[in-house]
Amino acid sequence: MSDQTHPYAIELEGISKRFGAVQANKDIGLQVPAGTIHGIIGENGAGKSTLMSIIYGFYEADSGTISIDGQQVDIRNSQDAIKVGIGMVHQHFMLVENFTVLENVILGAEGGAVLNQGISAARKELKRLEQEYSLDIDVDAVVEDLPVGLQQRVEILKALYRGAKILILDEPTGVLTPQEADHLFRILKSLTEQGVTVLLITHKLREILASTDNVSVMRQGEMVAHRETATTDKEELAELMVGKKVRLKVNKDEAQPQQAVLTAKELSFFDGQGVERLKKVSLELKAGEILGIAGVSGNGQSELLNVLSGITPMASGEIQFAGQTITANAAKTAAQMRDLKMAHVPEDRHKMGLVTGFEAYEAAVLGYHDSSDYNGAILMDRKAMLDECNERMAAWDVRPPNPHLKTANFSGGNQQKIVIAREVEQNPEVLLIGQPTRGVDIGAIENIHEQIVKLRDAGKAILLVSVELDEIMALSDRIIVMFDGAIVGQVDASEADERTLGLMMANAWNEEQGAQE
């Protein structure tokens, strides 16, 4: 327990925030002692970023109170937050790229209508801050010329220059190399020695354990546990993060895997910022099996699906599929991959799977709309499309069975059925399926799972990506775990248990094995 005579640097009580139908934060309570590093951990979408945005005044909470040093404060915007001594380093840096470090730091705290005196005062103050915390940065450099690690330090400088006593860092190591991350933690340590309180948000267990004094765990918008870091361990945190869920049961026979139909060799992919999102991923997908890809969301699964389906070109590597060799130089588009009988149910049905303004029968042919089944000599064959849509709606139990209803007006489960039916009914050789039951009600989940198993039994190859561990374990015949863009583990479904997978997902399995030896 922390020292009760000390006021908490920051204290939250009953914070709730709702975005439309999504309850992003539910009755959050948090107490952070001054001068400590406090970790907040949770899966993507657990509500960590929303909570921090509320503290920083980016959103207003629907209810609840925030107290700083025991004083209740009213934070309506970022200006208020800065005034009470809160600084934030955002996940996506809030820097003006063609400004110098100095200009970025003084933006909003210029100290006068004319820049001259403000700039020279800031230059002096920055020199001091820089030396005090060994930030080691050239204040006249233009930000876009700096590596990301240094850009992050500019953000820290910005906060300190405004006199921040509480520093919030949102996923600070996502874009950093391990060395840069180590340096960051050293800086944070020296900040706490000067009395700054640090709130560190991350989904990486290792960082929490290595650098924090206390840790709080969030899951699905709720604060589920508070621990002193010294008294907890990876397993406990992993379990708290993922949570124990009702076990899903899927009736299926032993898989009869046959020949490999898709082979990927050392696939690499870099995002727009030059960060390596896929690191030499190799895998083999056999006919008649379901290969599950487990992992905390944001560890390269989406990129893998996009590269395999031809949506984004790979940086290097090779895919063998349907007698073709696909490389970075001999790329195939998503449409060409479809023609080779690869179907893809994207992770996000709203953004990629459907056009929500389309009527169901139109959405049901997307991607196959050039097929002769749906086209006459000149015009599209509406009757054929409608007939087929009616048939599928009956077969897949889509409700309401109205082909003219806009897809936006179906429930999540029924939307998903429309997408999956569209892909599966094309009788593909390979089905890539991402988050098949995200936002889908229980009844529909069973139905969707049955259909996936049926497809497998028909001798098709299925690659399943899901962040739901239960779903992975219930459906898969073989499980691959991804972490930070690489495959970190592979197990047979029969040997998989939650603990093993959880440790692999946190990239802590190998260390544990090493420690036991």
Add this chain to the structure above:
Amino acid sequence: MFETLILILDATLRVSTPLILAALAGLFSERSGIVDIGLEGKMLGGAFAAAAAAAVFGSAWIGLLFAIGASVCLALIHGFACITHRGDHIVSGVAINTIVAGLTVTLGLDWFSQGGQTPALTGDARFTPITFPFAEQISDVPVIGLIYSELLSGHNILVYLAFAFVPATYWVVFKTRFGLRLRAVGENPHAVDTAGISVALVRYRAVIICGVLCGIAGAYLSTAHNAGFLKDMSAGKGYMALAALIFGKWRPVPVLCACLLFGFLDAVAVRLQGVSLPGIGEVPVQAIEVLPYVLTVLLLAGFIGKAVGPKAIGKPYVKERA
């Protein structure tokens, strides 16, 4: 020959003035992230307001105030559509241009019954040339005399004002707190918001300054360069200013140079009217009038490199779910 050159340069200053004012107006607006294709409309509106007020009150200065007032109102409409309601900047700008083109003529017909024009302005209702001291006396001194008395002296106050605005704009944009925020808001409004500054407020200030400068440009057209308002008298100068702005890469001094270049071509076009060039014959005026635009396209296409505008230009600012 030298005298001809001086006369062309003299004319260049006069035709460049509205371009410079409008281009600087656009610079403020676009640096803040608000695309302004409505420079043309604001200038035309300002021209009409200036001429109408000057005709009624008999004072060019009152005309100037009305011009600024009218132009700022139009700028605020653009701001309301683009900043508050996150509308499309181009659509709003074109709407302003179209409305003003019609409205000025309609009001002119109703108020003055002179076919959409305002009454011819005389005396104090116009900005008159300012003669520098000793201009007369030294006009006979070779070279320097001509430059001083013809080129530098003898323009109206708005011409000098326009040129003075160039260093002033440079100072405001690059040396003041407002300028820093202005540039930041056009590059990355999120950074401005998280620094605790209102994005909308900075942008509104920018469009108001834009309105003021366009108003002056308009007043120049109708009460200084001409003696009264004529239908569509801005004649595409707003678009040309926009071209100069892009050509000058949103920086005050290069923008000035671009305006002078366009003004020079314009002055040459007037000179060449009906003149038969050796070996070429008579050059159609239109061929020279089109030069500024052709030049912009050609130069942007390859010779001066990419014109990279403010990064957040034309994008409405919406707080995103983090």
